Amino acid sequence: MGTVVHAADPQPAEPPLDSLQWAVVNSLRHPERKTPEELLEAAVRSAAVEALGPTLEFLDLFDKALAADADPEATLAKLGDSFPVGELIQLRRFLEAAAPPDDAAAIAKLIELxxxxxxxxxxxPARLARAAADLQSDSRGMRQRAAETLLRGGTAALPVLIDLIGQAAPPAGALEQA
Structure with missing residues (x-):
């Protein structure tokens, strides 16, 4: 996968953390965060209190955790679906103002990835086809998840939905019983 985010060496001189920054950063370090999701969240939270050193540290750990991940693409997709875009933009703005240019460029690349x-x-297409098939499931929850998947698919879901419309309809009342 390669390096997504890289903290520049040596790190720029930074004033010592005040009591609020220290409390936030300390709470983010204990218990230790190991997954890419946890480390990205820690970077965002430390950036929110303008703690540059810890933010860069968490981003470096994030990069290492992502590189060690069994399926980095799936992890990036999951983070892209679940992580608030506004928080990532705030992280980027903080790094653009406070960090070396390489780090700000790396976070912009991460957001794009x-x-x-x-x-x-x-x-x-395979995921959307599974979701279309799941619309005919007996499980109400599975049908709901399938509908949400197709909705998030947007216009890319149209081919599988058109195929679904062309299929024979289930007997009347069959889905209401589930």
Missing amino acids: LRAASESRRTD
């Missing part, structure tokens, strides 16, 4: 992976996952 998250968006692209999420879009690829949402529009994956």
Whole structure:
């Protein structure tokens, strides 16, 4: 996958953390965060209190965790679907103002990778075809998840929906019983 985010060495001189920054950063370090999701969240939270050193540290750990992940693309897609875009933009703005240019550029690249992976996952034809098939499930929950998947697929879901419309309808009342 390669390096997504890289903290520049040496790190720029930063004033010591005040009590609020220290409390937030300390709460983010304990218990130790290990997954890409946890580390990205920690980077965002430390950036929210303008703690540059810890933000870069968490981003470096995020990069290592993502590189070690069994399926980095799936992890990026999951993060792209679930992580609030506004928080990522705030992280980018903080790094653009406070960090070396390489780090700000790396976070912009990360945001683009998250968006692209999420879009690829949402529009994956095989995933959309499974969701269309799941619309005929006996489980109400499965049908609901399938409908949400197809809705998020947007216009990419049209081919599978058109195929579904062309199929014979289930007997009247069959889905209401589930």
